[in-house]
Amino acid sequence: MSSPRVNMRPSSKNTLLKVVILGDGGVGKSCLMNRFVSNQFDEHSFHTIGVEFLNKDIDIDGDTYTLQIWDTAGQERFRTLRTPFYRGSDICMLTYAVDDKSSFRNLQLWRDEFLHYADIKENIQFPFIVVGNKSDVPNSEREVSRVEMEAWCSENSITALIETSAKDSSNVQEAFKMAVRQWSKLETRADKNELPFNDTVDLKKKQLGSKTSCCTSSGMVLSVFDVHGVFITIISI
Numbered sequence: 001m002s003s004p005r006v007n008m009r010p011s012s013k014n015t016l017l018k019v020v021i022l023g024d025g026g027v028g029k030s031c032l033m034n035r036f037v038s039n040q041f042d043e044h045s046f047h048t049i050g051v052e053f054l055n056k057d058i059d060i061d062g063d064t065y066t067l068q069i070w071d072t073a074g075q076e077r078f079r080t081l082r083t084p085f086y087r088g089s090d091i092c093m094l095t096y097a098v099d100d101k102s103s104f105r106n107l108q109l110w111r112d113e114f115l116h117y118a119d120i121k122e123n124i125q126f127p128f129i130v131v132g133n134k135s136d137v138p139n140s141e142r143e144v145s146r147v148e149m150e151a152w153c154s155e156n157s158i159t160a161l162i163e164t165s166a167k168d169s170s171n172v173q174e175a176f177k178m179a180v181r182q183w184s185k186l187e188t189r190a191d192k193n194e195l196p197f198n199d200t201v202d203l204k205k206k207q208l209g210s211k212t213s214c215c216t217s218s219g220m221v222l223s224v225f226d227v228h229g230v231f232i233t234i235i236s237i
């Protein structure tokens with residue numbers, strides 16, 4: 001009598017990761033998130049107020065990851081609405097537009113703002129990824145070269161970098177996958193005690209206060225957060 005077949009395939013993990021997207025207003029953060037989550041592009045995307053988030057599952061190298069993607073308002077006037085949401089991030093996407101030099105120069109400010117409000121210690125290697133969006137623009141409109149991007153990343157010890165287009169969809173999936181692989185690489189090294197690293201955040205356990213949420217017809221989340229006793233309402237218009 002033949003023995004019953006046993007499926008020896010190891011069960012895959014499911015890891016929840018909080019990804020925060022930062023960068024100047026208008027570089028295409030909301031469009032990147034919507035392209036990644038819903039495969040849609042809005043030519044007339046409105047400025048984000050505060051923050052919005054969407055979840056998306058992806059499979060990478062046999063494991064499933066639930067990405068909780070936080071799209072933040074890039075405009076300076078919304079600084080106090082966005083910064084409370086940096087804490088507990090696992091990955092930070094520093095985004096600029098290749099046709100906007102000033103958005104590239106401001107990456108340093110975004111990086112510093114993130115490290116400060118996320119309370120990441122300076123000697124900790126955090127999973128940053130640099131994303132140069134709007135790669136579809138004609139060469140005549142391009143203001144930031146790939147070489148400049150590589151130089152800035154090298155100066156800031158960032159090894160994950162990619163150019164994307166939320167408009168024509170190029171490299172958008174790859175950017176999020178690259179971000180997760182970068183997180184995984186640093187996490188593995190931290191597990192082996194090769195470098196100091198903050199704990200993996202389980203958002204189910206570690207939320208910024210309590211949260212209620214619902215979906216609008218566009219799929220965006222309107223939320224009311226209780227952040228250390230202060231209620232913040234997040235509205236997508």
Ligand SMILES: Nc1nc2c(ncn2[C@@H]2O[C@H](COP(=O)(O)OP(=O)(O)OP(=O)(O)O)[C@@H](O)[C@H]2O)c(=O)[nH]1
Nearest residue numbers: 025026027028029030031043045048074165166167
């Ligand atoms: N050509 C081109 N335009 C894009 C791309 N991504 C976004 N845009 C356009 O850029 C504008 C701003 O996009 P948003 O996604 O709203 O920018 P944002 O960074 O979220 O802006 P804030 O919410 O103000 O922080 C919109 O008109 C988009 O249609 C892209 O990949 N290529």
